[in-house]
Amino acid sequence: xxxxxxxxxxxRADGQEPTLKIEGLHVMVxxxxxxxxxxxxxxxxxxxxxxxxxxxxxxxxxxxxMGRPGxxxxxxxxxLKGQDLLEMEVDERARAGLFxxxxxxxxxxxxxxxxxxxxxxxxxxGDEAIKTFRxxxxxxxxxxxxxxxxxxxxxxxxxSGGEKKKAxxxxxxxxxxxxxxxxxxxxxxxxxxxxxxxxxxxAMRGPDVGFVVITHYNRMLEYIKPDFVxxxxxxxxxxxxxxxxxLEVDQHGYGPIIAEMRARGEQVELPEEGGATxxxxxxxxxxxxxFRAHGRTSL
Amino acid sequence: xATLIRSSARGSLPGALTTPGLSEATVQAMGDWRGDPDxxxxxxxxxxxxxxxxxxxxxxxxxxxxxxxxxxxLDAIAPAAPPAPVVEGLEQLPTELRGQLQTDFEEGGLIxxxxxxxxxxxxxxxxxxxxxxFTDLHTAxxxxxxxxxxxxxxxxPPRWRPGMPSNAGKFEALNAALxxxxxxxxxxxxxxxxxxxxxxxxxADTRAGFFPRSLIVVDRGARLVYxxxxxxxxxxxxxxxxxxxxxxxxYVKDGARLxxxxxxxxxxxxxAFLTQRATLGNDAYINWVLVGLGGQxxxxxxxxxxxxxxxxxxxxxxxxxxxxQVFDVHTLQAHMSPFTDSDQLYKTGLRDRARVAxxxxxxxxxxxxxxxxxxxxxxxxxxxxxKADSIPMLEINDNDVRCTHSSxxxxxxxxxxxxxxxxxxxxxxxxxxxxxxxxxxxxxxxGVEALRDRIxxxxxxxxxxx
Ligand SMILES: Nc1ncnc2c1ncn2[C@@H]1O[C@H](COP(=O)(O)OP(=O)(O)OP(=O)(O)O)[C@@H](O)[C@H]1O
Ligand SMILES: [Mg+2]
Numbered sequence: 134x135x136x137x138x139x140x141x142x143x144x145r146a147d148g149q150e151p152t153l154k155i156e157g158l159h160v161m162v163x164x165x166x167x168x169x170x171x172x173x174x175x176x177x178x179x180x181x182x183x184x185x186x187x188x189x190x191x192x193x194x195x196x197x198x199m200g201r202p203g204x205x206x207x208x209x210x211x212x213l214k215g216q217d218l219l220e221m222e223v224d225e226r227a228r229a230g231l232f233x234x235x236x237x238x239x240x241x242x243x244x245x246x247x248x249x250x251x252x253x254x255x256x257x258x259g260d261e262a263i264k265t266f267r268x269x270x271x272x273x274x275x276x277x278x279x280x281x282x283x284x285x286x287x288x289x290x291x292x293s294g295g296e297k298k299k300a301x302x303x304x305x306x307x308x309x310x311x312x313x314x315x316x317x318x319x320x321x322x323x324x325x326x327x328x329x330x331x332x333x334x335x336a337m338r339g340p341d342v343g344f345v346v347i348t349h350y351n352r353m354l355e356y357i358k359p360d361f362v363x364x365x366x367x368x369x370x371x372x373x374x375x376x377x378x379x380l381e382v383d384q385h386g387y388g389p390i391i392a393e394m395r396a397r398g399e400q401v402e403l404p405e406e407g408g409a410t411x412x413x414x415x416x417x418x419x420x421x422x423x424f425r426a427h428g429r430t431s432l
Numbered sequence: 433x434a435t436l437i438r439s440s441a442r443g444s445l446p447g448a449l450t451t452p453g454l455s456e457a458t459v460q461a462m463g464d465w466r467g468d469p470d471x472x473x474x475x476x477x478x479x480x481x482x483x484x485x486x487x488x489x490x491x492x493x494x495x496x497x498x499x500x501x502x503x504x505x506l507d508a509i510a511p512a513a514p515p516a517p518v519v520e521g522l523e524q525l526p527t528e529l530r531g532q533l534q535t536d537f538e539e540g541g542l543i544x545x546x547x548x549x550x551x552x553x554x555x556x557x558x559x560x561x562x563x564x565x566f567t568d569l570h571t572a573x574x575x576x577x578x579x580x581x582x583x584x585x586x587x588x589p590p591r592w593r594p595g596m597p598s599n600a601g602k603f604e605a606l607n608a609a610l611x612x613x614x615x616x617x618x619x620x621x622x623x624x625x626x627x628x629x630x631x632x633x634x635x636a637d638t639r640a641g642f643f644p645r646s647l648i649v650v651d652r653g654a655r656l657v658y659x660x661x662x663x664x665x666x667x668x669x670x671x672x673x674x675x676x677x678x679x680x681x682x683y684v685k686d687g688a689r690l691x692x693x694x695x696x697x698x699x700x701x702x703x704a705f706l707t708q709r710a711t712l713g714n715d716a717y718i719n720w721v722l723v724g725l726g727g728q729x730x731x732x733x734x735x736x737x738x739x740x741x742x743x744x745x746x747x748x749x750x751x752x753x754x755x756x757q758v759f760d761v762h763t764l765q766a767h768m769s770p771f772t773d774s775d776q777l778y779k780t781g782l783r784d785r786a787r788v789a790x791x792x793x794x795x796x797x798x799x800x801x802x803x804x805x806x807x808x809x810x811x812x813x814x815x816x817x818x819k820a821d822s823i824p825m826l827e828i829n830d831n832d833v834r835c836t837h838s839s840x841x842x843x844x845x846x847x848x849x850x851x852x853x854x855x856x857x858x859x860x861x862x863x864x865x866x867x868x869x870x871x872x873x874x875x876x877x878x879g880v881e882a883l884r885d886r887i888x889x890x891x892x893x894x895x896x897x898x
Binding site: 200227228238241245 | 846847848850851852854855858862865868869870871873
């Protein structure tokens with residue numbers, strides 16, 4: 134752990150427990166440790182940005198929090214609103230108010246978007262919520278400039294990259310999480326779609342929700358001003374600070390930060406040489422996905 | 433609407449038909465009791481002879497390798513059940529049956545048969561005036577003799593003709609010998625029946641065999657929507673399975689269109705056979721949906737003969753099994769003329785120790801140039817103990833054709849389950865909507881929108897009944 138690098142959000146002025154509290158988290162994927170001890174605290178009302186080179190473990194962190202099979206927490210603790218998150222099933226985490234906007238959302242043929250949304254709102258808020266479902270949906274669709282006909286389409290099936298991301302934001306807006314993690318929701322969007330998505334997030338911003346925004350681009354952080362910035366390199370938090378840190382990375386890349394880490398005598402694992410590039414535009418299909426590794430075939 | 437049936441059976445059921453055991457004498461007794469004309473009695477006898485001469489299939493008979501018939505207790509079966517009374521209104525039908533009759537679509541006509549006897553029947557007056565005939569088979573044999581003689585047992589003859597698939601014949605012959613109940617539909621040329629006609633065949637006596645036989649004729653340029661439902665009462669524990677063998681002959685003549693939905697919801701104490709065969713004239717179209725939900729053992733044989741030029745067939749199948757249910761499914765897409773298209777999508781979901789054995793043949797006969805034959809069989813296994821065998825087959829005797837077939841067997845996609853759970857759905861709900869989603873692309877190809885919800889509902893009841 135890097136005591137020097139831990140700052141800011143951990144301590145709250147009012148001394149209360151943060152909404153999401155991560156302590157000493159280690160995560161293994163396919164018998165390799167990817168996250169090597171992370172501390173992070175997120176309160177409602179705050180926006181945290183996580184920046185880091187490709188392969189530094191940003192998605193792994195997000196998946197571990199959302200309980201994805203194959204992402205095993207081997208040490209550390211995570212609490213959500215004081216409850217042990219790691220003890221909860223995936224669906225319980227969602228109903229407790231955690232939400233993950235996936236970097237690569239799953240397509241599910243045969244399941245209609247509208248029906249699915251209705252069921253998820255119902256499981257989070259109960260039968261009562263169905264009464265206001267339609268009006269709320271209409272409002273969110275308008276906000277995200279989405280046509281109602283999306284509701285009759287199969288979930289993410291045949292959606293363009295931009296449509297998938299908008300659909301993720303729509304789900305987030307309907308499920309009103311208390312902690313929302315957005316994994317590169319800005320990647321692969323054209324300028325217009327990017328604006329729509331960013332406006333959607335800004336409209337949700339407020340005292341009731343804390344955001345963890347994983348991104349490679351400063352353009353996202355110009356729209357959604359973060360309160361805290363964390364740099365994740367080689368599965369560790371390398372540096373933390375305010376919005377100015379994002380600018381620093383934008384101008385100088387991760388090189389200086391990696392050098393600082395090494396100067397402190399830390400081991401820094403980089404997935405590949407030149408792994409410090411951070412402007413990959415197109416999402417790359419994963420072939421080392423644990424679901425596939427287990428020989429599951431999709432129908 | 434008007435009630436339009438009378439009972440064609442003569443008097444009460446003779447003893448030979450209510451005593452267990454099948455014989456030539458029971459076949460004669462059936463003909464007497466039903467008051468069959470001579471030509472029909474003759475067909476029955478030929479059926480009986482075929483039944484006796486065709487060996488009982490075993491698991492080494494081609495086409496029966498996955499069909500375990502050890503449950504069949506022929507000696508315990510009575511050839512028929514005492515006829516049920518004719519009723520004036522649906523509310524007079526037995527409660528158990530009434531519960532299964534609800535629909536939310538308007539029907540053009542309805543026939544409900546109770547152990548082979550038409551208990552209730554209606555047909556909209558407007559359809560009747562257009563010359564549409566919808567009645568029970570026995571009434572039709574008396575009143576529409578010419579129409580019947582040209583079609584009845586022509587497509588599914590009492591004895592299988594040479595060249596017909598070798599795995600068929602035995603149980604179809606038994607049906608020819610003992611047929612009792614079933615519907616007859618005739619739609620005259622260029623007549624459109626948009627509101628579904630619906631036949632419900634209910635086997636209430638669990639110790640009696642049931643042998644319904646239906647005939648559907650959609651004449652030139654006509655259109656029909658037809659729903660064909662098979663149901664049976666639940667028998668007691670430890671009793672032999674209720675046995676039956678049904679047959680349906682379907683004629684879709686030149687330029688005609690038939691939307692045909694078969695719903696099999698036999699009880700879990702039933703072991704039965706249903707053989708359906710459709711022939712299509714020039715430029716005809718059939719949209720045929722086979723829904724299989726019931727039966728401890730059910731064997732479904734569905735054949736489409738694309739006999740006319742430019743005909744087209746969509747064959748859609750949905751089955752869902754649980755417990756130790758066995759679905760034995762056999763389909764045929766026979767391309768017999770140029771420019772014929774057939775497209776089959778058959779999906780089965782299974783849990784517990786349920787099994788499906790699917791065999792589908794695309795048979796492209798010589799001279800069917802310009803034809804397309806497609807076939808896909810997909811199986812979703814919800815438990816490791818469920819099992820699906822899929823055998824798609826192609827026989828191509830013409831060069832200028834396009835054919836594809838595919839099959840898959842697999843569990844629910846865990847990645848999809850995870851995605852749905854990450855939005856708050858408990859695993860059971862996630863799995864349920866994935867099963868619904870698995871069937872949805874099939875349901876959306878059903879030609880008649882009003883019937884889609886009915887099928888969704890039937891499947892949901894089955895998936896969600898625990
Ligand atoms: N399912 C998996 N199977 C095998 N290795 C994995 C899996 N998921 C992640 N990894 C590995 O863990 C490391 C971190 O990957 P992760 O996807 O968390 O990085 P990231 O920071 O999100 O990168 P990017 O910016 O490219 O999205 C990489 O070396 C990656 O190959
Ligand atoms: Mg990532």
